[in-house]
Amino acid sequence: MAEQKDGNGTAYDHHDPARGQARRMRRLVDIRPQRASRLLLGALPIVALLLVYLLASEARHAANPADKVLPTFAAMAQAAHDFTTQRDPATDRILLVADTLASLYRLGIGLAIATATALILGLLLGTVPLARALLGPMVAIIAVIPPVAVLPILFIVLGLDEASKIALIAIGIAPFMTRDLTGFVTGLPAEQFAKAQTLGANSWQLAIRVALPQLMPRLIEALRLSMGPAWVFLIAAEAVASDVGLGYRIFLVRRYFAMDIILPYVAWISLLAILADALLMAISRRGFPWAHGAGR
Amino acid sequence: MTPLLELRNIWVEYGDKIVLERVSLQLDAGSFVAVVGPSGAGKSTFLRLILGQEAPTRGQVLLDGRAMPAACGPDRGVVFQRYSVFPHLTALGNVLFGIECAGAPLTARLFGARRRAARDRAVEMLAAVGLDHSLDVYPAQMSGGMQQRLAIAQALVKHPRILLLDEPFGALDPGIRLDMHALITRLWQDHGLTIVMVTHDIGEAFKLGTRVLAFDKRRHDPHAPHRFGATVTYDLPLDRKTPPPPALIAALTTDPSGRPIA
Numbered sequence: 001m002a003e004q005k006d007g008n009g010t011a012y013d014h015h016d017p018a019r020g021q022a023r024r025m026r027r028l029v030d031i032r033p034q035r036a037s038r039l040l041l042g043a044l045p046i047v048a049l050l051l052v053y054l055l056a057s058e059a060r061h062a063a064n065p066a067d068k069v070l071p072t073f074a075a076m077a078q079a080a081h082d083f084t085t086q087r088d089p090a091t092d093r094i095l096l097v098a099d100t101l102a103s104l105y106r107l108g109i110g111l112a113i114a115t116a117t118a119l120i121l122g123l124l125l126g127t128v129p130l131a132r133a134l135l136g137p138m139v140a141i142i143a144v145i146p147p148v149a150v151l152p153i154l155f156i157v158l159g160l161d162e163a164s165k166i167a168l169i170a171i172g173i174a175p176f177m178t179r180d181l182t183g184f185v186t187g188l189p190a191e192q193f194a195k196a197q198t199l200g201a202n203s204w205q206l207a208i209r210v211a212l213p214q215l216m217p218r219l220i221e222a223l224r225l226s227m228g229p230a231w232v233f234l235i236a237a238e239a240v241a242s243d244v245g246l247g248y249r250i251f252l253v254r255r256y257f258a259m260d261i262i263l264p265y266v267a268w269i270s271l272l273a274i275l276a277d278a279l280l281m282a283i284s285r286r287g288f289p290w291a292h293g294a295g296r
Numbered sequence: 297m298t299p300l301l302e303l304r305n306i307w308v309e310y311g312d313k314i315v316l317e318r319v320s321l322q323l324d325a326g327s328f329v330a331v332v333g334p335s336g337a338g339k340s341t342f343l344r345l346i347l348g349q350e351a352p353t354r355g356q357v358l359l360d361g362r363a364m365p366a367a368c369g370p371d372r373g374v375v376f377q378r379y380s381v382f383p384h385l386t387a388l389g390n391v392l393f394g395i396e397c398a399g400a401p402l403t404a405r406l407f408g409a410r411r412r413a414a415r416d417r418a419v420e421m422l423a424a425v426g427l428d429h430s431l432d433v434y435p436a437q438m439s440g441g442m443q444q445r446l447a448i449a450q451a452l453v454k455h456p457r458i459l460l461l462d463e464p465f466g467a468l469d470p471g472i473r474l475d476m477h478a479l480i481t482r483l484w485q486d487h488g489l490t491i492v493m494v495t496h497d498i499g500e501a502f503k504l505g506t507r508v509l510a511f512d513k514r515r516h517d518p519h520a521p522h523r524f525g526a527t528v529t530y531d532l533p534l535d536r537k538t539p540p541p542p543a544l545i546a547a548l549t550t551d552p553s554g555r556p557i558a
Binding site: 141192199204288 | 368373382384394396397402434435452478
């Protein structure tokens with residue numbers, strides 16, 4: 001029976017050119033890799049990149065053993081060992097720890113201020129048309145100011161300490177997040193607001209029970225998107241005026257062409273960014289299952 | 297006896313476009329009013345008018361003999377075709393919402409014994425629409441029919457004077473739609489509801505309604521079609537057995553130029 005089926009199938013393919021062609025011409029967009037091959041494919045370019053670096057580094061060191069531009073992995077490991085054991089004379093902490101704590105402190109406070117501002121303003125502007133008419137244009141104007149351009153103003157007004165760096169991060173991302181959240185709330189179906197009103201909700205109840213909960217996953221999403229710019233503002237502020245911090249260290253050792261320190265620092269910053277992103281994603285999934293398909 | 301709802305010479309205009317003109321009618325408590333009409337004949341505007349989402353340009357809306365403010369309120373419940381339920385709340389949370397809003401002005405949440413009492417009411421309401429086994433399910437996990445059942449339960453828990461249905465079953469499969477017809481009929485009878493339902497489906501209108509209102513334009517100006525609004529062209533009291541008159545079917549299934557539209 002199976003044999004007959006096979007025979008029929010083959011015959012069918014041979015006698016129906018359209019079907020045979022359809023089987024051969026599988027479209028590129030229809031090829032979906034499985035999980036294992038997806039992981040493999042994803043690793044491929046990364047490994048290739050490392051390999052290219054390795055070869056280029058080898059080549060440069062063959063020509064000039066004192067090359068600093070493309071340090072060997074061994075040199076980077078040595079540098080990493082140094083900055084994870086040596087202590088920062090100012091804080092008496094291990095260098096990497098001191099830099100990381102200082103940067104994360106600035107980043108954390110800046111993000112917290114931006115998030116709280118965006119949440120309150122986004123909710124207010126999104127639910128109350130009067131507030132939108134009053135504050136919308138101002139937020140729109142502030143949002144188009146390039147934040148790094150106001151860094152000198154912040155330094156003059158707030159001094160060279162932590163406040164100006166935190167303010168740069170907050171000012172840099174809060175307007176974007178506010179506009180994003182306002183747009184999200186105004187985009188919620190009008191039916192929901194009408195329904196809530198027929199259920200007896202007043203403006204406040206509407207804001208905190210209908211708009212706010214639906215805003216939360218979007219807030220986390222906006223925060224995830226803002227993390228990249230936030231790092232940029234942090235490193236820019238640290239590069240200009242600081243005495244500790246990840247960005248400060250990179251720009252400090254740049255003077256000595258210390259690529260063996262810069263590259264591991266960049267890798268460390270990237271790792272922190274990935275961890276922060278994963279953490280936010282996990283919070284969103286756990287806290288707001290309904291926004292992620294609710295376990296369908 | 298004053299009618300439950302009375303519309304007196306209502307006009308609704310958007311700029312120079314007239315949507316409804318000279319609409320005067322009275323709705324009695326306990327009636328099931330089905331509203332039909334071609335697209336763009338102001339059916340939804342009529343519904344939003346009663347809902348309070350929209351104010352008449354001219355004329356008066358009276359609820360229980362008193363002028364009704366143009367704002368949504370708990371005396372008029374509504375079920376839309378879509379987006380009637382809150383996606384971030386479970387079935388139970390959706391029905392509790394109305395009770396919580398009334399019970400806790402500041403937090404809109406109830407706790408302890410009051411919450412348990414509210415929960416009992418909500419569960420009872422969900423049982424009435426057949427959702428007592430889906431208390432903790434989010435709308436995204438529900439079928440279209442279940443979502444509409446939930447939307448009805450959510451509205452009914454507030455005991456509205458009028459329940460407004462805006463094409464509530466339009467997006468449902470025919471079989472599910474029949475179940476929903478049975479459900480809404482039972483709820484209408486058990487709870488003594490007054491229902492105004494906008495529908496595209498004339499069969500549905502004549503099957504469910506005790507009264508059918510047809511909206512259409514009486515007058516046409518081919519050079520300025522927007523200058524004449526729609527009004528009530530048919531107002532038929534029914535015994536829920538009357539078939540639709542052929543003239544109404546013809547009026548609803550052809551557009552002014554005579555082309556069939558359905």
